[in-house]
Amino acid sequence: MRWNEVGADVAPGQEALLTGERLPAPQGPRLFFSPAAFPCGKNLAALKQPGEFVDGRYLLEREIGRGSHGQVFAAIDSASGRRVAIKVLNPSLEGDDQFVQRLWREARSLAALWGTSVVEVYAFGQDQEDGAVYMAMELLQGETLSERLEELELFDSRMSAYDILVATQPIVIALNTAHKLGIIHRDLKPSNIFLVSPEFGGGSRLMDFGLAKVDDQLALTRAGVVAGSPNYMAPEMLRSEPFDHRIDVYSLGAVIYRALAGQPLFPGENPTQVLLRVLKDPRPRLTDLRPDLSPLVDDWVQEALALDPSYRYLDTPSLWNGLLAAVQRGRNPSAYRARFLEPIEG
Ligand SMILES: Nc1ncnc2c1ncn2[C@@H]1O[C@H](COP(=O)(O)OP(=O)(O)OP(=O)(O)O)[C@@H](O)[C@H]1O
Numbered sequence: 001m002r003w004n005e006v007g008a009d010v011a012p013g014q015e016a017l018l019t020g021e022r023l024p025a026p027q028g029p030r031l032f033f034s035p036a037a038f039p040c041g042k043n044l045a046a047l048k049q050p051g052e053f054v055d056g057r058y059l060l061e062r063e064i065g066r067g068s069h070g071q072v073f074a075a076i077d078s079a080s081g082r083r084v085a086i087k088v089l090n091p092s093l094e095g096d097d098q099f100v101q102r103l104w105r106e107a108r109s110l111a112a113l114w115g116t117s118v119v120e121v122y123a124f125g126q127d128q129e130d131g132a133v134y135m136a137m138e139l140l141q142g143e144t145l146s147e148r149l150e151e152l153e154l155f156d157s158r159m160s161a162y163d164i165l166v167a168t169q170p171i172v173i174a175l176n177t178a179h180k181l182g183i184i185h186r187d188l189k190p191s192n193i194f195l196v197s198p199e200f201g202g203g204s205r206l207m208d209f210g211l212a213k214v215d216d217q218l219a220l221t222r223a224g225v226v227a228g229s230p231n232y233m234a235p236e237m238l239r240s241e242p243f244d245h246r247i248d249v250y251s252l253g254a255v256i257y258r259a260l261a262g263q264p265l266f267p268g269e270n271p272t273q274v275l276l277r278v279l280k281d282p283r284p285r286l287t288d289l290r291p292d293l294s295p296l297v298d299d300w301v302q303e304a305l306a307l308d309p310s311y312r313y314l315d316t317p318s319l320w321n322g323l324l325a326a327v328q329r330g331r332n333p334s335a336y337r338a339r340f341l342e343p344i345e346g
């Protein structure tokens, strides 16, 4: 099988990519693209199992999880011997030529985010045998923010405000870098933030960047709010209005709110009711749930989660810096520790 090396420095729309012709070696991050992805395979794959190979190269070891886009496996890359994570996208997307093209374009623009805390995508392509569309990425060790919060909330506990500031700092910087390049995440939520175990280097990673953009079916599901919670989605996006990077600013605010409060912005089982509240209700006072925080944090919630994007924080650093200032005024150990954190430059 021939592989093209596709780098961020290659101008979009180069037809040579489709023919398998060798391109100039890319600088910095690399994405590997299998020409077999064009045209799209017609044999739709069933769900994958451990022990199977993907694209004749990645040996699936164990399933790590499932989400709205597909299955995630820990795997061995037989070409390099390194351990990777493989996300096998939903089989229903395989017959969609446009989807693979969109995924390819998006993956190439994301190469510009190499060196930030965005999870590194090594390759994507389509299995020649069964048509499965997959992404190979760095295998992270630890847990998602969603898992961490759910575990804490089970025992009526929360992350400290200081730990939230530290965990979100790299995410804020990565998002700001992306926004300056005109790239929007679109699906920021606790399950897309990964907290790496301290023994594996610690820190946070941002996952599934731009995947919501390429996955039309997911967008449709979200618009109908059949699956998932609308608690992290900006009102303008829920209304299908034009939007910009401030949808990510909102989502980051909603993630931080959940972590601080120990519950989502509008708790509830019924997604339609939650959706209506996200679109209409005044934002709650966080100090009702967290009296140890300064009242400044209530102003922060209003600005972070403003219904109208023009009243919202302009960018992720100003949202984080606003929170830092509020936490520093609190009456808890975080207030003292937060004094040693510096504001993030925009
Ligand atoms: N690169 C990775 N390394 C290690 N584990 C990962 C990696 N990517 C995803 N996972 C794990 O796989 C699980 C499923 O991820 P996935 O993104 O498919 O679902 P999700 O984030 O819960 O929902 P959604 O599809 O809406 O994003 C995650 O909860 C995470 O634990």
Ligand SMILES: [Mg+2]
Residues within 6 Å of the ligand: 067, 191, 192, 207, 208
């Ligand atoms: Mg995800």
